[in-house]
Amino acid sequence: MFLSDPEWQAVLLSLRVSSLAVLFSLPLGILIAWVLVRCQFPGKALLDSIIHLPLVLPPVVVGYLLLVVMGRHGVVGGWLYDWFGISFAFSWRGAVLAAAVMSFPLMVRAIRLALEAVDMRLEQAARTLGAGKWRVFWTITLPLTLPGIIVGTVLAFARSLGEFGATITFVSNIPGETRTIPSAMYTLIQTPGGESAAARLCLISIGLALVSLLISEWLARQSRKRMGG
Numbered sequence: 001m002f003l004s005d006p007e008w009q010a011v012l013l014s015l016r017v018s019s020l021a022v023l024f025s026l027p028l029g030i031l032i033a034w035v036l037v038r039c040q041f042p043g044k045a046l047l048d049s050i051i052h053l054p055l056v057l058p059p060v061v062v063g064y065l066l067l068v069v070m071g072r073h074g075v076v077g078g079w080l081y082d083w084f085g086i087s088f089a090f091s092w093r094g095a096v097l098a099a100a101v102m103s104f105p106l107m108v109r110a111i112r113l114a115l116e117a118v119d120m121r122l123e124q125a126a127r128t129l130g131a132g133k134w135r136v137f138w139t140i141t142l143p144l145t146l147p148g149i150i151v152g153t154v155l156a157f158a159r160s161l162g163e164f165g166a167t168i169t170f171v172s173n174i175p176g177e178t179r180t181i182p183s184a185m186y187t188l189i190q191t192p193g194g195e196s197a198a199a200r201l202c203l204i205s206i207g208l209a210l211v212s213l214l215i216s217e218w219l220a221r222q223s224r225k226r227m228g229g
Contacts, residue, residue, distance in 0.1 A: 003204075007197055009176050010184035011204055017092065017180055018160035021099035022107075022153055029104060029152060033111035034141075052105045059102060059165025066098060066170040094171035095178045099160035106159055107152040114148020115141070147220040154216030158209045181205050 003011070036048055054062050070077035071089040080086045088094040118141060126136045142149075164182035171178040173187060185201050188194035 003200060004197065006175060006179075007184065007201060010179050010181050010201065013092065013095075013176070013178075014161055014180040015208075017095045017099050018157050020096045021103060021160045022157045024096070025100040025104050025107060025156065026149075026153060029107040029111055029156075030142075030145075030149065033108050033115055034137075036108070036112055037115040051108055054102050054166075055105045059163070060169050062101060063098060063166035063169025066094070066101065066166065070094065070097065070170075088170075090171050090174065090178065092171075092177055095167050095180060098166040098170045099163045100156075102163050102166050103156035103159035107156040110152030110155055111145060111148045114145045114151075117148075118144045147223045150219045150223060151216055154212050154219075158212045161205065161208055161212075 032051060036044065036051075067074065067089060069075050070080075072078060072081050072087055074089075077088055080088075086093070088097055122140055122144075123136050126140055127133075131139070161180075162182060163180070164186065167178065167180065168183055168186070173179050173183045179187070181201050181204065185198045185205075188198035188201070
């Protein structure tokens with residue numbers, strides 16, 4: 001399939017943004033899921049609701065909030081820019097952040113469901129045999145949760161590939177910098193004669209999503225086989 005240079009840029013940028021969004025959010029996703037399943041504290045329901053807000057809020061609202069908080073004159077973004085010279089707004093870093101925020105609830109939800117299915121008696125038995133909390137987590141809890149982690153990671157990756165509303169609101173639609181596949185399609189649809197290029201990007205987007213889901217299913221099956229499931 002022949003792609004022009006701008007189309008290749010959009011595809012490669014989408015893969016880069018989605019991969020980095022998943023890479024940076026996965027440790028936090030595992031931590032948050034563990035806290036929601038294993039801990040009891042005041043405000044737990046509120047924390048759960050805040051984490052899942054991106055699922056129910058319009059993506060444009062999420063993008064606007066990111067701009068207010070992480071923009072160069074935002075509450076956090078202004079401090080980062082003044083002290084470290086780091087800017088998220090209108091850059092690929094912001095695209096990664098927007099994709100991570102929008103896909104984070106799906107990741108947490110999948111990992112949380114897997115954690116809830118882990119038999120806590122196995123963890124308790126290991127503790128009675130002298131294993132510490134961290135050893136129990138790394139040798140029992142995490143391996144048993146691995147299928148959910150895989151599913152959550154791939155779902156987040158696929159969601160990041162399709163992110164549009166929050167991204168275009170927060171980082172605009174800059175060629176080679178923030179123009180991912182959805183943004184490129186949006187531009188091509190409004191450009192005379194751009195229908196064929198938009199169709200090509202559409203097919204690529206569908207193909208990437210299908211491949212991601214197939215890989216997720218295969219990895220989850222392999223993980224279950226290793227654990228005797």
